[in-house]
Amino acid sequence: MSGAHPLTPVILLTGFLGSGKTTLLQRLLDDPSMAGAAVLINEFGEVALDHHLLDRIDDTVVLLKSGCICCTVRGEVADALLNLESLRARAEIAFDRVVIETTGLADPYPVLQTLTAHPVLRSHFAHGGVLTTVDAVNAGRQVDHRAEAVRQIAAADRIVLTKTDLAPPGTEAALRDRLGRINPTAGLVTSADPVPAILADFGPALLPAPREGGHDAAHVCDATCNHDHGHDHGHHHHHHPGADTLGVTSFSLVIADAIDWTMFGTWLTLLLHKYGDKIFRVKGILVIEGEDRPVAIHGVQHLIHAPTHLDHWPEGPRQSRLVFILEGVSPDLIRRSFAAFTGLQEVRTAA
Numbered sequence: 001m002s003g004a005h006p007l008t009p010v011i012l013l014t015g016f017l018g019s020g021k022t023t024l025l026q027r028l029l030d031d032p033s034m035a036g037a038a039v040l041i042n043e044f045g046e047v048a049l050d051h052h053l054l055d056r057i058d059d060t061v062v063l064l065k066s067g068c069i070c071c072t073v074r075g076e077v078a079d080a081l082l083n084l085e086s087l088r089a090r091a092e093i094a095f096d097r098v099v100i101e102t103t104g105l106a107d108p109y110p111v112l113q114t115l116t117a118h119p120v121l122r123s124h125f126a127h128g129g130v131l132t133t134v135d136a137v138n139a140g141r142q143v144d145h146r147a148e149a150v151r152q153i154a155a156a157d158r159i160v161l162t163k164t165d166l167a168p169p170g171t172e173a174a175l176r177d178r179l180g181r182i183n184p185t186a187g188l189v190t191s192a193d194p195v196p197a198i199l200a201d202f203g204p205a206l207l208p209a210p211r212e213g214g215h216d217a218a219h220v221c222d223a224t225c226n227h228d229h230g231h232d233h234g235h236h237h238h239h240h241p242g243a244d245t246l247g248v249t250s251f252s253l254v255i256a257d258a259i260d261w262t263m264f265g266t267w268l269t270l271l272l273h274k275y276g277d278k279i280f281r282v283k284g285i286l287v288i289e290g291e292d293r294p295v296a297i298h299g300v301q302h303l304i305h306a307p308t309h310l311d312h313w314p315e316g317p318r319q320s321r322l323v324f325i326l327e328g329v330s331p332d333l334i335r336r337s338f339a340a341f342t343g344l345q346e347v348r349t350a351a
């Protein structure tokens with residue numbers, strides 16, 4: 001690899017579960033200024049959906065499937081960036097910036113450290129700023145209860161307030177005030193703003209400062225973490241038993257038969273009404289009876305978003321896939337309730 005290119009900025013797109021990262025990413029990629037962006041998407045769970053929710057699928061969109069709910073694993077990010085760089089050096093792809101979408105429970109700092117500390121990466125890539133989505137409907141509760149949400153806001157160079165159209169009147173001003181206290185230096189825009197306004201003068205305010213007690217001190221993982229520490233290039237990844245992501249888990253339902261929309265909608269509404277405090281995120285791509293196109297659904301705690309049609313079916317068998325991220329409620333309970341309510345059988349081997 002040669003150093004013929006100027007340093008390529010890497011933008012980190014982070015934000016709590018369901019706060020609108022993929023939606024914003026799609027808008028950013030549709031903007032002419034981002035036409036040359038390569039994209040890395042980190043997703044947790046055995047069934048990855050986010051890359052199917054993006055219109056653009058080519059060699060510059062890379063899915064990192066770490067199996068880790070709370071991290072964007074540094075080794076994988078480094079490998080993916082090095083791979084993009086070598087493809088570019090061979091003129092097989094072209095890109096002028098990179099956007100990394102983290103998982104909704106990720107701490108953005110380790111990735112920033114990888115960029116600045118990795119001996120090869122830092123001669124090709126530069127920290128291009130942290131963009132954090134904050135959900136105007138759910139952020140108050142998330143900031144109260146989830147340290148990851150606070151870290152993501154604290155790391156932001158720019159905060160994009162999403163779902164202001166859905167937030168109860170009067171709550172936005174209080175939230176802005178709170179965000180200003182967590183991170184007074186980040187610029188604040190809303191997802192309703194045009195992309196050029198969201199990206200105007202965007203860039204890192206300062207290189208991330210080391211945190212007290214060592215650069216990784218606040219990083220937490222649960223028992224499912226499977227980091228490849230061999231790629232860490234001198235960084236140590238600490239596991240903190242009993243830390244705040246412990247107990248957050250993900251599972252998926254895969255259903256072969258077409259689903260009755262009304263029945264499904266009723267089931268999901270009842271489920272989130274009862275367990276919305278514990279179900280941080282549900283998303284799915286569904287095969288609905290009488291519909292030619294896949295239907296994407298999103299729930300975030302008690303909030304169910306309007307379903308949307310996707311233009312293309314994902315590769316592989318035409319099945320419905322639902323992914324849950326939850327804490328303190330058993331996946332089996334949800335499986336049983338789905339089966340009892342809909343009468344549909346699950347395909348137990350996830351794609």
Ligand SMILES: Nc1nc2c(ncn2[C@@H]2O[C@H](COP(=O)(O)OP(=O)(O)OP(=O)(O)O)[C@@H](O)[C@H]2O)c(=O)[nH]1
Binds near residue numbers: 021050162165166
């Ligand atoms: N009304 C409204 N809905 C939004 C807005 N931003 C995102 N959404 C909806 O919120 C839901 C979740 O959005 P995503 O973009 O998938 O969120 P995410 O942060 O990528 O989710 P995870 O990757 O699971 O953490 C989708 O139904 C979006 O359409 C917004 O500004 N207003």
